[in-house]
Amino acid sequence: MTRTILIDPVTRIEGHAKISIHLDAGGAVTGAHFHVGEFRGFEAFCVGRPFSEMAAITARICGICPVSHLLAAAKTGDQLLVVTIPPAAERLRRLMNLAQIIQSHALSFFHLSSPDFLLGWDSDPAQRNVFGLIAADPELARGGIRLRQFGQAVIERLGGRKIHPAWAVPGGVRSPLQPDDRDWIRSRLAEAVATTRGALDLFKRLLDGPLAAEAAVFGDFPSLFMGLVGPDGRWEHYGGHLRLIDSTGALVTAELPADGLSAEQLGGLLAEAVDPSTYLKFPYYKPLGPEAGSYRVGPLARLNVCERIGHEQADRELLELRQRGGRVVTSSFLYHLARLIEILAALEAIEALLDDPALCDTHVRAHAAVNAREAVGVSEAPRGTLFHHYRVDSDGLIEAVNLIIATGQNNRAMNRTITQIARQYIQAGPAFAGVPEIAEGLLNRVEAGIRCFDPCLSCSTHAAGQMPLHVQLIGPEGELLRERWRD
Amino acid sequence: MSVRTLRIDGRDVASADGATVLEAARDAGVAIPTLCHLEGLSPVAACRLCLVEIEGSGKLQPACITPVSEGLVVHTATPRLREIRRTVIELLFTEGNHVCAVCVANGHCELQDRAVEVGMDHARLPYRFPDRPVDLSHPRFGLDHNRCILCSRCVRVCDEVEGAHVWDVAWRGEHCRIIAGLDQPWGTVDACTDCGKCVMVCPTGALFHKGDSEGEKHEDPSRLAALQRARHSRQEAP
Numbered sequence: 001m002t003r004t005i006l007i008d009p010v011t012r013i014e015g016h017a018k019i020s021i022h023l024d025a026g027g028a029v030t031g032a033h034f035h036v037g038e039f040r041g042f043e044a045f046c047v048g049r050p051f052s053e054m055a056a057i058t059a060r061i062c063g064i065c066p067v068s069h070l071l072a073a074a075k076t077g078d079q080l081l082v083v084t085i086p087p088a089a090e091r092l093r094r095l096m097n098l099a100q101i102i103q104s105h106a107l108s109f110f111h112l113s114s115p116d117f118l119l120g121w122d123s124d125p126a127q128r129n130v131f132g133l134i135a136a137d138p139e140l141a142r143g144g145i146r147l148r149q150f151g152q153a154v155i156e157r158l159g160g161r162k163i164h165p166a167w168a169v170p171g172g173v174r175s176p177l178q179p180d181d182r183d184w185i186r187s188r189l190a191e192a193v194a195t196t197r198g199a200l201d202l203f204k205r206l207l208d209g210p211l212a213a214e215a216a217v218f219g220d221f222p223s224l225f226m227g228l229v230g231p232d233g234r235w236e237h238y239g240g241h242l243r244l245i246d247s248t249g250a251l252v253t254a255e256l257p258a259d260g261l262s263a264e265q266l267g268g269l270l271a272e273a274v275d276p277s278t279y280l281k282f283p284y285y286k287p288l289g290p291e292a293g294s295y296r297v298g299p300l301a302r303l304n305v306c307e308r309i310g311h312e313q314a315d316r317e318l319l320e321l322r323q324r325g326g327r328v329v330t331s332s333f334l335y336h337l338a339r340l341i342e343i344l345a346a347l348e349a350i351e352a353l354l355d356d357p358a359l360c361d362t363h364v365r366a367h368a369a370v371n372a373r374e375a376v377g378v379s380e381a382p383r384g385t386l387f388h389h390y391r392v393d394s395d396g397l398i399e400a401v402n403l404i405i406a407t408g409q410n411n412r413a414m415n416r417t418i419t420q421i422a423r424q425y426i427q428a429g430p431a432f433a434g435v436p437e438i439a440e441g442l443l444n445r446v447e448a449g450i451r452c453f454d455p456c457l458s459c460s461t462h463a464a465g466q467m468p469l470h471v472q473l474i475g476p477e478g479e480l481l482r483e484r485w486r487d
Numbered sequence: 488m489s490v491r492t493l494r495i496d497g498r499d500v501a502s503a504d505g506a507t508v509l510e511a512a513r514d515a516g517v518a519i520p521t522l523c524h525l526e527g528l529s530p531v532a533a534c535r536l537c538l539v540e541i542e543g544s545g546k547l548q549p550a551c552i553t554p555v556s557e558g559l560v561v562h563t564a565t566p567r568l569r570e571i572r573r574t575v576i577e578l579l580f581t582e583g584n585h586v587c588a589v590c591v592a593n594g595h596c597e598l599q600d601r602a603v604e605v606g607m608d609h610a611r612l613p614y615r616f617p618d619r620p621v622d623l624s625h626p627r628f629g630l631d632h633n634r635c636i637l638c639s640r641c642v643r644v645c646d647e648v649e650g651a652h653v654w655d656v657a658w659r660g661e662h663c664r665i666i667a668g669l670d671q672p673w674g675t676v677d678a679c680t681d682c683g684k685c686v687m688v689c690p691t692g693a694l695f696h697k698g699d700s701e702g703e704k705h706e707d708p709s710r711l712a713a714l715q716r717a718r719h720s721r722q723e724a725p
Contacts, residue, residue: 050623056589056701164588166701169503174703367698369626395674395696 002030003361005426010034010447017455031427032418034411034450036280043401051080051370051392056166058388063163064107067100067155068381070114070168071238072388076377077154077170079260080392086362088454089172093455094238096158097166097379098300098346101237103151104382105299105339107345108454109199110144113336116448117206138400140202147343148401154350172365179360186354189347192474193313196343200317203337208326217424218449219332222247224285224295225304228258228380233307235314236382242269242307244285246296249328252285258378263389266376269402270387277324281408287467294412297384297451299338304328310342311348317341332417332452339454370396381406383454403479407455417449436478443476493559493700502555509537512563513695519563520572520601522579522690523638526712528676529683536575536601537697545696547568547571573605581612582661584619591704592692598636617661624674627697628686635693641685643666644711653679665693687711689707 002025008018021032042061046054055073059066068238071093085093111130119128119136127135134141152162158177159165167174193279207215229243230236241255256265273282273290285293296303309315318341325334370392377388384406391400425442489504495512502511507530512519522534539550542560550563562568577584579598589591619632642654642665653676657666660663686694688708695704716722 048621050621050629050697051700052700053589053591060588166703169700170698174700369697397621398624487685 001025003181005443007443007446009105009237010450014345016451018419019450021123021418021426021446023426024148027174027426029419032415032446033277034280034414034418035278039279046398049398051077051390051398054388054390054401055168055170056164057273059164059166063101063384065104065171065381066096066164067168067388068379068386069388070165071097072377072378072381072386074168074170074173074377075259075379076375076388079377080370080372080390080396081366081377082371083171083366083368085172085366086361086363087358088364089364090178090193090238091353091356091359092158092173092177092364093168093352094176095359096155097237098350098353099151099154099158101380102343103148103155104454105124105133105343106144106148106151107325108205108382108451109139109336109339109343110148112449112454114144114447116444116451117203117211120443120447125440128444131440134136134486140199143198147192147195150188151153153188154185157184169365171367174365175360175429175438177360181275182354185280185350189351189354193344193347196347197313200337200340200344203340204320209335214445214448215331215333217420218452219420220330221420222330222417223413223415224252224288224293224411225328226285226295226297226385227302227305227379228385229255229306230310235302235309237302237346239379240386242378244269245305245328247328247330249304253287259379263374263376263391266387266389274402278411280411282411283404283409284412290412295407295409296332296413298335299342299382300329300335302380302385303338303341309345311345311352314341314345314348317344332413332449346483356409379431384409385409386437407453410453410455414450414453414455416445417452421446429480436472437482489718490553491557491559493497493555494556495561496563504555506555507551508539508541508548508553508555508559511555512539512550512561516697517563519550520604521551522597522601522636523640523641525644525688526713528640528643528711530687531639531643533637534575534579536572538568538571540568568603572604573607575601576605577610577612577658579636580607581610581614582617583635584616587702590634590692591666591695591699591701592634593702593703595705596692597708598688614664615661619664622667622673623697625679625681625697626674627681628673628683629695630665630667630673630694631696633693633695634691635665636691638690639665640688640690640708641694644651644684644688648711648715649680649682649684650677651680651682654685684711 003023005021006018010017010019017034019032019034022030026028046057055070058069061069066454115133116127119132139244156162156166156204160165184435224244224246228236228240230240239258242258244252244257246252269286270283271286282290285295286289303318303321309318320330321337321341325331374391379386386406387404389402390398393399425445490503491499491504492499495515495517498515500511500515509519519537521537523531530551532552535549537550538547538561541548578634587599634695637656642656645654647651653667654667656663657670658664667673686696687706688711692704
């Protein structure tokens with residue numbers, strides 16, 4: 001007799017999803033699946049719109065990382081115009097993306113995931129959230145909230161508003177950075193670095209102690225990793241080259257330039273598989289097929305594909321990460337550590353940018369008509385590599401759109417992670433023979449496996465909201481054996 | 488010049504003979520919302536937003552084309568009129584595809600401003616979501632039929648001010664739309680002088696500068712009246 005446990009929806013992630021855990025007659029886990037049940041249709045309704053509107057339209061996919069879509073759309077637009085954007089515009093786009101990485105990673109670590117680490121996997125779910133964190137460790141919570149606020153404020157100072165600034169446009173950006181705003185950003189850097197250093201020290205202590213078990217079973221498996229790298233293989237988030245490695249660190253294919261990537265190159269590199277149980281697609285490295293070609297993107301992937309970060313403090317942390325997990329770190333739990341290291345890297349990168357005299361140049365936008373009919377734009381979203389691919393008519397009206405989103409690229413890895421966790425924590429045996437209670441803390445660990453990847457489902461199904469938990473234990477004939485709700 | 492005296496919302500108002508109720512009201516500081524009306528263009532009373540109640544008349548009258556007359560008693564802001572104005576705005580929003588969040592005119596749109604003024608916090612009518620095209624054939628400008636409210640300002644400015652008469656209103660009912668030339672792509676109409684006045688007077692994001700992104704259209708339709716005054720004074724000069 002087989003059974004299915006459903007976790008629906010999954011909590012403390014960005015979007016709606018459910019998890020189903022399938023058990024055989026003996027109560028052993030046969031597999032676990034992550035289902036995203038929302039469909040939004042951006043790729044369909046963008047058809048017929050001017051490509052110059054794509055940055056503003058696709059930014060509306062998500063309120064967490066609108067900047068990612070803004071940049072990918074603007075970069076695709078640059079390619080359609082066939083222009084080189086002014087140097088200040090590239091620096092300012094980089095500055096906004098770094099601010100976005102900081103605010104999004106701070107949200108993932110402090111608001112969404114740290115309650116599990118600091119309050120305990122089995123603690124009262126009513127307290128296991130950012131408010132519980134504020135009560136338990138007000139200093140850390142305040143620091144995390146202010147760190148996110150810093151990232152948001154940089155975005156606002158650049159683009160005029162925190163969320164959905166329609167500021168990056170094909171050809172550059174709409175407005176330059178004012179020296180007053182540059183100086184304000186600089187004045188807040190030291191506090192942001194101190195908060196990040198504190199969180200890093202705390203999390204590394206936890207990894208050496210109470211979280212050691214999770215690091216071993218939360219999605220530790222070999223896979224490919226993909227991300228952008230800069231000159232000399234440096235950590236990159238905006239341009240450079242696309243690099244795909246395996247878990248030994250070997251290149252899987254020749255590096256491709258991120259800017260000017262042709263539709264043929266993208267088509268030769270990636271394909272998207274679909275599964276009827278979820279609206280989240282499964283992109284994979286095409287030559288190796290859907291299984292062997294599955295790869296991970298995001299903070300851990302970016303740190304795995306790069307040789308070094310290129311900033312002093314972050315490079316020291318990268319070295320420590322590699323001492324902990326090897327040259328290519330395969331434990332998905334260490335995405336959390338990678339996220340903190342990337343916040344540090346982003347802060348150091350911002351500091352370096354602020355010292356660049358070209359940053360406040362007022363020439364920030366190149367103008368041109370449509371000079372290419374098809375283009376691909378690539379950038380690194382906080383959750384991983386983001387591809388926008390447009391085809392336009394000779395006037396610039398969109399004929400076709402494909403968006404390949406970070407969370408989709410981590411889809412198979414998320415399924416493998418929750419299967420691994422379910423096998424570890426849901427024990428085979430007679431307990432399931434008698435329709436057992438479902439332990440809340442156990443399901444929280446399964447959900448936490450998903451949170452390692454900080455999935456953004458609004459982006460990935462091009463889908464948002466309140467996330468109570470619905471768990472169903474379903475018998476072999478589909479009958480509901482037991483049900484549990486958590487509001 | 489003879490003067491007519493009338494009452495608008497309980498206030499005695501003196502106005503020149505030949506003026507419209509709208510002009511008399513605005514001179515007296517009484518605000519009546521409009522959309523199709525623009526100083527410098529002939530009035531067409533198309534949008535019905537400036538409807539007023541006139542005592543003794545069983546019908547509502549559009550203030551923009553109703554001439555003042557002696558002893559006229561006008562009401563501009565009764566509950567009935569407020570309800571009609573909100574409904575007019577809701578009809579415009581639900582008839583087309585007006586998505587402010589991604590529109591080039593966001594923040595600088597007369598339709599958006601009127602919606603705020605009439606208190607339209609939501610539409611009580613179902614949205615139609617019509618399938619309408621965008622014309623980007625002109626090298627400098629674009630026309631998005633999704634955002635057009637058929638005010639006909641572009642038709643009038645091109646005909647009455649520029650003298651090129653590129654634009655017309657074609658078809659009827661839900662199929663009614665602005666056409667360029669003989670219903671051809673705008674960029675192929677030889678009569679167009681590329682002057683951009685149609686873009687300047689468009690109250691929404693329907694006509695825009697190509698390449699504009701969300702909120703980038705910052706036009707000031709009142710410039711038209713200033714332009715015409717300047718031309719007029721030059722013609723008058725010896």
